[in-house]
Amino acid sequence: MWRLVFPVLALLLLGASxxxxxxxxxxxxxxxxxxxLAVPRRWAAQLVQLGLLGGAGYWVIRAWEIGAQRAAAGxxxxxxALILGAVAAFTLVAALVFRSERLRRFYRPQPSAAG
Numbered sequence: 001m002w003r004l005v006f007p008v009l010a011l012l013l014l015g016a017s018x019x020x021x022x023x024x025x026x027x028x029x030x031x032x033x034x035x036x037l038a039v040p041r042r043w044a045a046q047l048v049q050l051g052l053l054g055g056a057g058y059w060v061i062r063a064w065e066i067g068a069q070r071a072a073a074g075x076x077x078x079x080x081a082l083i084l085g086a087v088a089a090f091t092l093v094a095a096l097v098f099r100s101e102r103l104r105r106f107y108r109p110q111p112s113a114a115g
Contacts, residue, residue, distance in 0.1 A: 001102075001106070003097045003100055003102065003103055004037055004097070007048060007097060008034060008037065009090075009094070011033055011034045011052075012034075013087060013091070014091070015030040033047065033051045040106055040108075041109070042109045044107060052091055052095035053092070056089075056091040056092045056095070057088075059084050059088035060084075060085075062084060063084035063088070066080055066084070067080065067081050
């Protein structure tokens with residue numbers, strides 16, 4: 001399951017950002033999402049994908065905020081925007097790994113007991 005390295009790294013980056021910002025609730029949410037990766041159900045994969053999509057949005061918003069602050073201060077902002085844009089793109093790609101056949105089989109829906 002080496003493919004899960006990408007979502008785990010993306011979640012760790014998000015967690016580190018929330019930790020640095022002092023947002024304990026969001027840090028706990030990200031850690032819970034990482035724990036959900038171990039649940040072999042379709043809803044777990046979908047929940048993590050949704051969290052990663054939200055994380056990519058978070059990186060875009062942070063890049064915009066920091067860029068505006070730097071531009072207002074007359075400081076360079078292009079390199080920061082490039083870095084956070086790459087992190088947002090990485091987070092989006094991490095959400096796509098769940099489309100691989102191997103991970104689809106792992107997170108497959110379980111047969112119902114009634115059928």
